[in-house]
Amino acid sequence: MGGLGRPDGIAMDVKTVCLGMLTEGEASGYDLKKEFESSFGHCFAAGYGSIYPALAQLAESGAVSCEEIPQEGKPDRKVYRITDTGWEQLLAELDNPSPSHKIRSEFLAQIAFAHLMTPEQIQRVLDSRIEDAEEKLRIIDEFECSCDQEWPVGARFALGFGRTMVAAMKTYVEENRHMFESDEQKKAAAR
Amino acid sequence: MGGLGRPDGIAMDVKTVCLGMLTEGEASGYDLKKEFESSFGHCFAAGYGSIYPALAQLAESGAVSCEEIPQEGKPDRKVYRITDTGWEQLLAELDNPSPSHKIRSEFLAQIAFAHLMTPEQIQRVLDSRIEDAEEKLRIIDEFECSCDQEWPVGARFALGFGRTMVAAMKTYVEENRHMFESDEQKKAAAR
DNA sequence: ACTTTATATATCGAACTGATAGTATGCATC
DNA sequence: GATGCATACTATCAGTTCGATATATAAAGT
Numbered sequence: 541m542g543g544l545g546r547p548d549g550i551a552m553d554v555k556t557v558c559l560g561m562l563t564e565g566e567a568s569g570y571d572l573k574k575e576f577e578s579s580f581g582h583c584f585a586a587g588y589g590s591i592y593p594a595l596a597q598l599a600e601s602g603a604v605s606c607e608e609i610p611q612e613g614k615p616d617r618k619v620y621r622i623t624d625t626g627w628e629q630l631l632a633e634l635d636n637p638s639p640s641h642k643i644r645s646e647f648l649a650q651i652a653f654a655h656l657m658t659p660e661q662i663q664r665v666l667d668s669r670i671e672d673a674e675e676k677l678r679i680i681d682e683f684e685c686s687c688d689q690e691w692p693v694g695a696r697f698a699l700g701f702g703r704t705m706v707a708a709m710k711t712y713v714e715e716n717r718h719m720f721e722s723d724e725q726k727k728a729a730a731r
Numbered sequence: 732m733g734g735l736g737r738p739d740g741i742a743m744d745v746k747t748v749c750l751g752m753l754t755e756g757e758a759s760g761y762d763l764k765k766e767f768e769s770s771f772g773h774c775f776a777a778g779y780g781s782i783y784p785a786l787a788q789l790a791e792s793g794a795v796s797c798e799e800i801p802q803e804g805k806p807d808r809k810v811y812r813i814t815d816t817g818w819e820q821l822l823a824e825l826d827n828p829s830p831s832h833k834i835r836s837e838f839l840a841q842i843a844f845a846h847l848m849t850p851e852q853i854q855r856v857l858d859s860r861i862e863d864a865e866e867k868l869r870i871i872d873e874f875e876c877s878c879d880q881e882w883p884v885g886a887r888f889a890l891g892f893g894r895t896m897v898a899a900m901k902t903y904v905e906e907n908r909h910m911f912e913s914d915e916q917k918k919a920a921a922r
Numbered sequence: 923a924c925t926t927t928a929t930a931t932a933t934c935g936a937a938c939t940g941a942t943a944g945t946a947t948g949c950a951t952c
Numbered sequence: 953g954a955t956g957c958a959t960a961c962t963a964t965c966a967g968t969t970c971g972a973t974a975t976a977t978a979a980a981g982t
Contacts, residue, residue, distance in 0.1 A: 552837035553968075560844045568928050583839035590969055616928065619829055631842050639837035641900075644938095646830035648745035648774035648892060654885030657825050668829040682929060693910050694845030701839060707831075708823045708899040712892055719884050724741040744937075761961050781938055783963060808961070823939095835969095 552640075553649050554586045555594040556633045559603060563630070567597055569618065578683060579695060582676060582702035595620055614710040654720060662720050666713055673710035678704065746775045748885040749877045751792060753813040754821070760786055760805055760809065769874060771885060773867060773893035786811055794820050803866075845911060852913050864901035868894065 561567065561575050569591050586594075595618075598604040601628035603726045608616040622630070644690055655663050680703050721729070752758065752766050760782050767777045785811075786852075789795040794817035799807040813821070838860055845853050871894045914922070 545891070552841050557738075557840050560840075560847075565846075568816040568930075569932090580843070583834055585833065585835070585970090587970065587972095588932070589934085593968085622887065630844075635852060636837070636840060636841065636856045638853070638863070639805040639841045639856065639862070641836040641860065641954070642772055642776065643832075643834055643896075644776070645774040645832045646827070647832040648889040649748050649771065650743050650825055650827065650830045652771070652883075652885045652889045653754075653821075653825055654888070656751075656754070658796055661826060663827070664828045665830065668895075669915075672829070672832070672910040676869065682941085691754065692846040694843045697845070697907060697910050698839040698843045700907060701900075704903045705834075705896060709892075710897055712895045716810055716888060716891060721887050723803065759961075760963090776939090777964070778939065778941095780940070781967085786939090802961085 550633055550636070553594075553635060554590040555598055557584060557586070558591065558594050559598065559622060559626055559630045559633075562604060562620060562626070566619050566621045568620070579699070582680060582706070583698060600624070602626075606704065653695060659720065659722060663717075666717050666720075669713055670710055673706050673713070676706045678709070680706070732911075741824055741827070743824060743827060744785075745781040747821065748775060748777070749782065749791060749812060750817055750821045750824075753795060753811060753817070757766070757810050757812045770890070772898070773871060774889060782791055785854070789817070795823050848912060851913065854908075857908050860904055861901055864897050867897045868901070871897070888905075 557576075557580065561572055563624055567575075569588065572591055572595075573586070573588060576584070576591070580586075595604065595606075599606045599620070603623060604620045605623055607619045607621070609619060612618050647665070650657075651662070653664065657665075680699060684699055684703075748767075752763055760779065763782055763786075764777070764779060765781070767775070769776075786795065790797045790811070793814060795811045795813055795872075795917075798810045798812070800810060801807050816907075838856070842853070842856065848856075851877055871890060875894075876889055915918065
């Protein structure tokens with residue numbers, strides 16, 4: 541499942557997402573990082589450690605061009621633009637009919653061993669997950685308001701998807717945390 | 732957020748999950764892989780490329796012991812058991828109050844650029860996502876029925892969490908795929 | 923005067939992914 | 953009876969990514 545038999549180097553990785561972002565105009569690595577945090581933060585994270593090597597590889601393969609703008613005292617600002625080769629490559633990469641959707645949850649992995657934790661530890665973990673969900677909802681809502689209509693459909697779909705998932709997560713945790721209540725706590729709550 | 736300031740080597744990584752699995756009894760790398768596929772498949776994937784090095788490191792640090800059972804013609808079967816040191820380490824690692832929950836979705840990253848795809852490409856991607864969700868629901872339900880009550884709370888919570896998320900994903904895609912319909916398709920649907 | 927935030931680059935080790943490789947047994951299909 | 957496929961079991965390796973860290977300046981807040 542998820543792209544079996546796809547030819548070499550064709551995948552929706554950091555390189556491809558950078559390429560896609562560059563279709564909306566030139567940008568520096570720093571600019572792209574900001575976009576990874578805002579519009580893609582909820583579904584596809586990337587740090588400088590991935591972005592800079594990705595841009596270097598794209599430049600080497602000719603998918604992007606790079607203009608170095610010298611600045612006094614600071615390191616040069618490098619501005620990247622997508623090339624015709626880059627467009628071709630991007631469209632080929634967008635042809636994947638079954639892109640993956642993966643979850644890596646230290647949260648769930650830890651809570652699966654809740655029977656080895658104290659009730660206090662469990663409650664703290666659940667509280668922090670709810671807080672995290674609320675913060676993500678705030679970020680998404682803020683972002684959604686600030687742009688709204690003029691966005692491409694796909695971006696709106698993706699953001700709505702993220703919102704729905706985070707909201708479902710929060711609800712699940714709130715409605716099922718009682719599972720971890722010990723008998724004493726249940727008695728206390730009943731009183 | 733997400734474990735800031737946690738001391739070195741303390742994290743809910745593949746090593747720790749292996750250690751946790753070994754609290755339920757001795758196992759080989761192969762056994763652990765199967766458990767990663769069944770009970771943890773929906774939230775924390777790991778392949779042999781992570782598991783074998785993890786076990787080797789755990790053995791080297793003394794967190795697990797390893798018994799090599801010679802077999803004719805085949806490579807030795809290596810059975811691992813958690814040690815007292817391993818228990819200590821595991822309990823320390825389970826003390827993390829804010830474990831992460833990360834999503835890496837090639838699906839959403841790709842769909843964010845739907846305006847560069849053909850309607851057929853988009854529909855195929857959405858169909859395959861729904862199929863994937865249905866398959867995961869089938870796997871979870873099957874697994875849930877086969878065990879049910881005798882499971883530790885945490886495992887039941889985690890499995891229910893996974894189920895809820897996958898169901899929410901399926902519903903969202905089904906209820907919002909109309910966003911990608913072109914004007915012509917909408918007219919055709921109205922007739 | 924001091925600290926934080928923003929702009930901007932980049933690297934490095936550790937961890938993880940996905941593919942591949944090897945070897946044997948058994949079971950079904952042609 | 954041969955061929956192929958699934959299961960059992962090990963393991964490695966190149967490429968990617970993660971998270972932290974380093975460096976340097978300017979603006980803006982306290």
